[in-house]
Amino acid sequence: MVPVSVIIITKNEAEIISRTIAMARLITDDIVVIDNGSNDDTVEIAATNNCRIFKADWHGYGANKNKGIAHARYKWILSIDADEIIDKDLIHSLFRLDYSKENVVYDIRFKTYFGSKLIRFGSWGRDHHIRLFNRETVKWTELPVHETLVLPRSTVKKTLPGHIHHYSVRDEYECREKAIYYASLSAKKYYNSGKKSNYIKLYLAPAFNFIRNYFLYLGFLDGVEGWHIAKNSAKNTWLKYHYLENLECTDTKRHYVKHRLLLNWTE
Incomplete structure (x- = not known):
């Protein structure tokens, strides 16, 4: 295991969340799920997979991600959505990483899907986001949408090998x-x-x-x-x-x- 807490915000993601948790479980013993009123089996699936679940009113993506970070056991945070699955290459990168440098944030490339089809071009084919960071130096803006990370001037950005696979839309x-x-x-x-x-x-x-x-x-x-x-x-x-x-x-x-x-x- 690596000293990283995985934070997942959810609402009605029963169709995919077990796959998301299964891959995250390969790197950590701390998966925090912030649920915003799911009425399907999302919470039950997360509980069965030994996630720590916290229910929260919706105050925006950034605000709910920050709530998850507050519950994390580790200082290093991997922030993903329930429809985002880390791959084996990224897992290997996380095991090789030096976690002593708190001012470094890690940009991760995405592979995004329309249904079951991988999108290779357009803006989706270029997608990447900073998703791994130390909570002592970084937090999310609490905007209702398109939240960003507040980065100190001393922040160093690096790209991790591997991908997050984002199953964005079904149709x-x-x-x-x-x-x-x-x-x-x-x-x-x-x-x-x-x-x-x-x-x-x-x-x-x-x-x-x-x-x-x-x-x-x-x-x-x-x-x-x-x-x-x-x-x-x-x-x-x-x-x-x-x-x-x-x-x-x-x-x-x-x-x-x-x-x-x-x-x-x-x-």
Whole structure:
């Protein structure tokens, strides 16, 4: 075993979580599952596989990952989702790693799947994330979506050999639904941070997103799956700025109503 705690956040992942846990169990005796109200067999499967399970209200991906880190036995954290499975090459890398350098974080390459098909091109074919770090120096931002790690200036980033296999979506329907769901979360994040929608972001950004994924990154070589990914990625870009524009309009109307009420009261 290595001195690493594996943190998994879950909701209704019974279909795959046993495979995720089985590979994580090859490197550690500490697997922490933060569950957000699963109503399938996710929690039962995790308990059967000797995970430590904590139920938490949903406050965003970053916040729930930080809750898991707080429960970890070890300082080193491998953060994965329930639909992400570490492979044998990565396991070998983890056993050879020097864990004495707390200022180092490790970037891990992903192999991402559409159903059972490995996606080799487009943005999915280039995917990689920092997922191994020391909790004494690093933590997640507590954003509702697209959480990132807060890295000190002294941080050194290295890439680990091996991959995390991400079983992202089962079919085109789930791909589309995820695009819509994450667009809504992104719009709220942008709105809360003061970011504004405009013509370029609404219309040019989605077009460029599609061209980059499908043509520049050769997404068309992934066949119909590459088409669905590029199309729904562009849809996500348009929707998040469309939703942001709606939030801005609602806010403007609210301020107008308050202004008119104030004027009426003072007349």
